[in-house]
Amino acid sequence: MAGRGIRAVVVWAGALALLALFITFGKPLAPWAFDWPRAAELPAARWISALMRWLLNDASFGLFTFRDLTRAVAAVIDLPYRAVLGLLSGGFGALPPLGWLAVTGLAMVIGHRAGGWALAALSGAGFLFIAVFGQWTSAMVTLASILIAVPIGIAGGLALGLAAHRWPGLNRAITPALDLMQTIPVFAYLVPVLILFGFGPVAAVIATVIYAMPPMTRITQLSLSRVPSELRDLGQMVGCSRHQMTWKVMIPSAREGLMVGVNQVIMLSLNMVIIASMIGAGGLGFDVLAALRRLDFGAGLEAGFAIVALAIVLDRISQAMAQDRPGARAGHSYLLVALAVLVLAGGLTMVLPGAQDYPAEARLSTGTFWSDVVRHINVNYFDALEAVKNFFLLNLMIPFKRFLIGLPWLGVAALLALAGWRLGGARLAALSGGLVVVIAATGLWEEAMTTVYLCGIAVVIAMLIGLPIGVLAAERDSLWPGLKLVIDTLQTLPSFVYLMPAVMLFRVGDFTALLAVVAYAIAPAIRYTALGLQGVDARLVEAGRAMGCTRGQILWRIKLRLALPEILLGLNQTIMFALSMLVITALVGTRDLGQEVYIALTKADAGRGLVAGMCVAFIAIIADRLIQGAARRARARLGLET
Amino acid sequence: MPRPLPEPMPALKPGPMPEPMLVCRDVWKVFGPQAARVLSDLGPEASADQFVTKGHIPAVRAVDLEIGAGEIFVIMGLSGSGKSTLVRCLSRLIEPTAGEILFHGENLLAMSEDRMRDLRRHRMGMVFQHFALLPHLTVAQNVAFPLEVQGVARSEREDRARRMVALVGLQGREDAFPRQLSGGQQQRVGIARSLAADPELWFLDEPFSALDPLIRREMQDEFIRLQSVLKKTIVFITHDFDEAIRLADRIAIMKDGAVVQVGTPEDLVMNPATDYVAEFTRAVTRPKVVPVTRLMGPVTGPDPDATLPARTRLAEAAPLFLTHETVRITDEDGRTLGHLHRADVVAMMLEG
Numbered sequence: 001m002a003g004r005g006i007r008a009v010v011v012w013a014g015a016l017a018l019l020a021l022f023i024t025f026g027k028p029l030a031p032w033a034f035d036w037p038r039a040a041e042l043p044a045a046r047w048i049s050a051l052m053r054w055l056l057n058d059a060s061f062g063l064f065t066f067r068d069l070t071r072a073v074a075a076v077i078d079l080p081y082r083a084v085l086g087l088l089s090g091g092f093g094a095l096p097p098l099g100w101l102a103v104t105g106l107a108m109v110i111g112h113r114a115g116g117w118a119l120a121a122l123s124g125a126g127f128l129f130i131a132v133f134g135q136w137t138s139a140m141v142t143l144a145s146i147l148i149a150v151p152i153g154i155a156g157g158l159a160l161g162l163a164a165h166r167w168p169g170l171n172r173a174i175t176p177a178l179d180l181m182q183t184i185p186v187f188a189y190l191v192p193v194l195i196l197f198g199f200g201p202v203a204a205v206i207a208t209v210i211y212a213m214p215p216m217t218r219i220t221q222l223s224l225s226r227v228p229s230e231l232r233d234l235g236q237m238v239g240c241s242r243h244q245m246t247w248k249v250m251i252p253s254a255r256e257g258l259m260v261g262v263n264q265v266i267m268l269s270l271n272m273v274i275i276a277s278m279i280g281a282g283g284l285g286f287d288v289l290a291a292l293r294r295l296d297f298g299a300g301l302e303a304g305f306a307i308v309a310l311a312i313v314l315d316r317i318s319q320a321m322a323q324d325r326p327g328a329r330a331g332h333s334y335l336l337v338a339l340a341v342l343v344l345a346g347g348l349t350m351v352l353p354g355a356q357d358y359p360a361e362a363r364l365s366t367g368t369f370w371s372d373v374v375r376h377i378n379v380n381y382f383d384a385l386e387a388v389k390n391f392f393l394l395n396l397m398i399p400f401k402r403f404l405i406g407l408p409w410l411g412v413a414a415l416l417a418l419a420g421w422r423l424g425g426a427r428l429a430a431l432s433g434g435l436v437v438v439i440a441a442t443g444l445w446e447e448a449m450t451t452v453y454l455c456g457i458a459v460v461i462a463m464l465i466g467l468p469i470g471v472l473a474a475e476r477d478s479l480w481p482g483l484k485l486v487i488d489t490l491q492t493l494p495s496f497v498y499l500m501p502a503v504m505l506f507r508v509g510d511f512t513a514l515l516a517v518v519a520y521a522i523a524p525a526i527r528y529t530a531l532g533l534q535g536v537d538a539r540l541v542e543a544g545r546a547m548g549c550t551r552g553q554i555l556w557r558i559k560l561r562l563a564l565p566e567i568l569l570g571l572n573q574t575i576m577f578a579l580s581m582l583v584i585t586a587l588v589g590t591r592d593l594g595q596e597v598y599i600a601l602t603k604a605d606a607g608r609g610l611v612a613g614m615c616v617a618f619i620a621i622i623a624d625r626l627i628q629g630a631a632r633r634a635r636a637r638l639g640l641e642t
Numbered sequence: 643m644p645r646p647l648p649e650p651m652p653a654l655k656p657g658p659m660p661e662p663m664l665v666c667r668d669v670w671k672v673f674g675p676q677a678a679r680v681l682s683d684l685g686p687e688a689s690a691d692q693f694v695t696k697g698h699i700p701a702v703r704a705v706d707l708e709i710g711a712g713e714i715f716v717i718m719g720l721s722g723s724g725k726s727t728l729v730r731c732l733s734r735l736i737e738p739t740a741g742e743i744l745f746h747g748e749n750l751l752a753m754s755e756d757r758m759r760d761l762r763r764h765r766m767g768m769v770f771q772h773f774a775l776l777p778h779l780t781v782a783q784n785v786a787f788p789l790e791v792q793g794v795a796r797s798e799r800e801d802r803a804r805r806m807v808a809l810v811g812l813q814g815r816e817d818a819f820p821r822q823l824s825g826g827q828q829q830r831v832g833i834a835r836s837l838a839a840d841p842e843l844w845f846l847d848e849p850f851s852a853l854d855p856l857i858r859r860e861m862q863d864e865f866i867r868l869q870s871v872l873k874k875t876i877v878f879i880t881h882d883f884d885e886a887i888r889l890a891d892r893i894a895i896m897k898d899g900a901v902v903q904v905g906t907p908e909d910l911v912m913n914p915a916t917d918y919v920a921e922f923t924r925a926v927t928r929p930k931v932v933p934v935t936r937l938m939g940p941v942t943g944p945d946p947d948a949t950l951p952a953r954t955r956l957a958e959a960a961p962l963f964l965t966h967e968t969v970r971i972t973d974e975d976g977r978t979l980g981h982l983h984r985a986d987v988v989a990m991m992l993e994g
């Protein structure tokens with residue numbers, strides 16, 4: 001044990017010393033190891049752009065062209081979208097849309113059906129909030145996109161998951177694709193979708209479906225494979241046909257897991273619909289985006305709050321549905337009540353115009369209030385805030401960034417290959433080293449290192465804050481429920497929302513991005529730490545107490561050590577969250593891969609966007625595989641795994 | 643030295659075996675890739691180790707069985723001996739690697755999927771160790787499930803389900819969900835469901851193993867009562883020898899995938915074929931396996947008022963003789979077969 005420890009230290013010290021030597025003296029000897037030679041750059045972006053052009057202009061399936069196909073898909077989505085949008089917001093010709101009273105009433109009926117009076121009240125309050133603060137129209141546009149994207153995402157994910165469950169070959173084929181889809185940053189999807197489907201709500205719905213489907217597929221596969229084999233045998237023994245087996249045995253038995261997937265699809269769709277405002281989704285996301293561009297904090301925050309309200313209502317309703325106990329349902333009566341609400345609200349609009357559009361004179365606006373707050377802060381605390389920002393920038397961020405950008409790609413590749421080899425053998429070594437080389441070969445090394453620098457610092461800070469909070473929550477049971485509610489809620493918020501407060505205080509730049517990323521990525525750091533510590537075998541803690549360990553000793557020597565694998569997984573999640581947020585911070589002017597994707601988006605350059613997006617995915621994959629390897633090793637060492 | 647048992651009375655000598663309903667010929671199940679090739683390469687005499695070194699598991703090895711109509715056939719053996727795998731082969735839930743399975747003389751393994759489905763729908767039923775109830779359905783809906791799958795009209799299947807639920811003594815709980823029931827009650831639902839389609843061949847895979855000993859005993863009594871009404875052909879799996887001798891007409895003992903001996907409980911105790919079987923049956927006293935018919939005499943004098951069914955074992959019958967001198971032994975239809983006297987029972991019990 002000690003011998004192995006010493007060997008590891010020697011290996012790493014040797015490798016780092018070599019790297020340091022190479023950095024100091026290597027540049028004149030092998031400049032190509034620092035900057036990938038331009039001539040050898042992979043023209044991947046050009047290839048992809050050419051492929052897109054070919055798809056758009058020449059690709060044909062005999063009977064119809066690729067163009068026809070995208071047009072057909074767009075038309076299929078456009079029709080129901082228009083119907084829902086008309087219902088919620090635009091109306092149909094002379095026919096007005098559902099009024100705010102009707103929609104709020106319906107939301108309350110659904111809330112009651114899913115989780116009783118408390119949830120009905122929450123749903124009502126959420127929609128009332130949106131109406132009172134004058135966000136109704138935008139919120140309905142956003143809701144319309146979600147109402148179209150969610151069923152498609154669920155049905156598609158379910159179908160793909162079912163197929164993968166039935167044909168193991170397909171399963172093996174789509175697993176790596178799903179992995180990649182979940183790590184490619186959202187912006188990167190937007191570019192090809194934009195090119196294929198044009199600017200507008202339909203393209204946004206398509207991007208949303210593409211984004212939300214992989215988790216549903218994966219959850220479907222997982223929950224189906226967890227159905228006890230006895231239940232499958234039962235289905236066979238009573239003579240189920242294939243169809244009956246799927247719909248009467250497998251899916252109902254996997255229901256609980258599937259509902260978790262549904263919740264995921266809804267929350268991811270909301271997140272994406274907000275982001276997809278960049279390709280024409282409209283609605284609340286567009287309001288935030290426009291406010292960000294104008295630096296109009298009041299308006300941005302109000303739209304942000306409306307998103308939060310919508311997110312909380314959607315999340316709580318879909319979670320309650322997942323726990324919904326079968327048998328507690330009386331579907332017909334709810335349908336009747338819903339109809340009654342519609343008729344009543346419709347009747348009211350005849351006599352009371354305020355039941356249709358929320359009366360303007362009863363609206364509240366906090367926009368100016370928030371703008372005043374920001375102005376006040378900036379007037380009075382500008383120097384203090386600026387000092388904090390500059391301190392961090394000058395002493396931590398800029399030096400670290402310079403250091404990373406100065407690293408030779410060859411050295412980084414070698415170092416990560418070594419880490420991969422130590423943690424998981426030759427395959428992992430080849431994967432991590434190889435991906436670094438590919439990133440360098442795309443010519444995006446500097447952007448990639450900027451991404452790593454921001455992500456790295458953000459993750460360290462998030463862990464430094466999240467770990468102690470997690471430890472505290474695990475040690476004091478009374479803290480946990482409240483804290484859990486807070487981080488659950490934080491996680492339901494679309495990533496866009498996090499940008500607003502940071503920009504308000506620090507305007508654009510890397511420091512602002514850092515704050516938003518830390519705020520977004522802190523939830524998993526807290527959650528996994530707390531869960532890991534709580535999951536430590538109580539008998540071992542008791543044994544420690546019996547040996548006379550102090551509280552501190554128990555924490556350090558027993559609990560933290562045994563919870564290490566779980567905490568590593570938390571670190572992994574924190575990195576994934578940080579990367580996905582980091583890409584969005586391109587909006588506040590970072591100079592990383594995210595910016596590259598964002599520029600590609602504004603120029604509709606699919607090749608450039610996808611290549612940069614893939615580089616982010618590669619960084620995520622390297623981090624993920626290395627940490628998983630470390631967690632596996634930790635588990636093996638602790639004897640937690642056979 | 644126990645005295646030799648008297649020969650059974652001529653009328654009770656087992657006649658020719660009833661027409662076998664299910665026959666199993668040289669059935670093998672080897673788990674692993676390309677199992678059939680591995681099996682033919684290694685040959686039937688290969689040891690388990692030879693399979694294991696190739697990464698294969700011989701779960702069922704060269705099993706020959708004949709199960710008669712109306713018989714309770716118990717398969718018993720230790721955990722991992724291949725019992726579940728064998729029954730899953732018999733019902734073709736898994737495809738045997740080699741061999742033949744004849745149901746009423748027709749080879750199951752050659753049947754089309756459609757025909758097999760039809761057979762399972764109408765002629766086979768199965769009870770599972772962990773109940774396998776569908777969590778989203780009520781008791782009544784679970785019981786009606788096989789009928790729903792067959793496309794039976796709602797009113798008819800509800801009616802049938804209600805009768806089945808009553809048959810297993812759960813009336814009043816029709817609208818409960820499985821998770822609201824105790825383990826014993828859940829298994830009653832499982833039993834009711836397996837009987838809903840009125841199968842002729844009834845598989846039970848360790849149906850009572852997940853239950854507490856007291857409940858288990860109660861469920862065994864229930865099972866005996868049900869079978870006295872239903873008269874199914876039964877393949878019953880257990881790893882509990884006491885359970886096996888209580889319920890079985892015949893028992894097959896399995897070890898490492900092979901059937902070591904097949905016989906009546908009495909045969910196994912009196913004439914164990916191998917040391918392994920002897921070891922199994924060592925703790926069992928003869929009165930536990932000897933049926934009352936074995937000691938009864940011809941009808942003499944007036945019929946006594948106490949009666950016992952013919953399949954009762956002596957050990958179970960003994961308490962009745964505390965209050966009775968003579969007991970009448972009846973067949974399933976209540977006809978008198980003979981009289982059993984206290985002196986004979988006492989002598990047998992004392993010998994142990």
Ligand SMILES: Nc1ncnc2c1ncn2[C@@H]1O[C@H](COP(=O)(O)OP(=O)(O)OP(=O)(O)O)[C@@H](O)[C@H]1O
Pocket residue numbers: 673674699700701719720721722723724725726727728881
């Ligand atoms: N699907 C499978 N794949 C590989 N091996 C299997 C499979 N099913 C069973 N086995 C193996 O076959 C052997 C027999 O298993 P089986 O379940 O038939 O035993 P059993 O007698 O029913 O045991 P138990 O009393 O525990 O239920 C075991 O060694 C088991 O590990």
Ligand SMILES: [Mg+2]
Pocket residue numbers: 725726727848
């Ligand atoms: Mg078994």
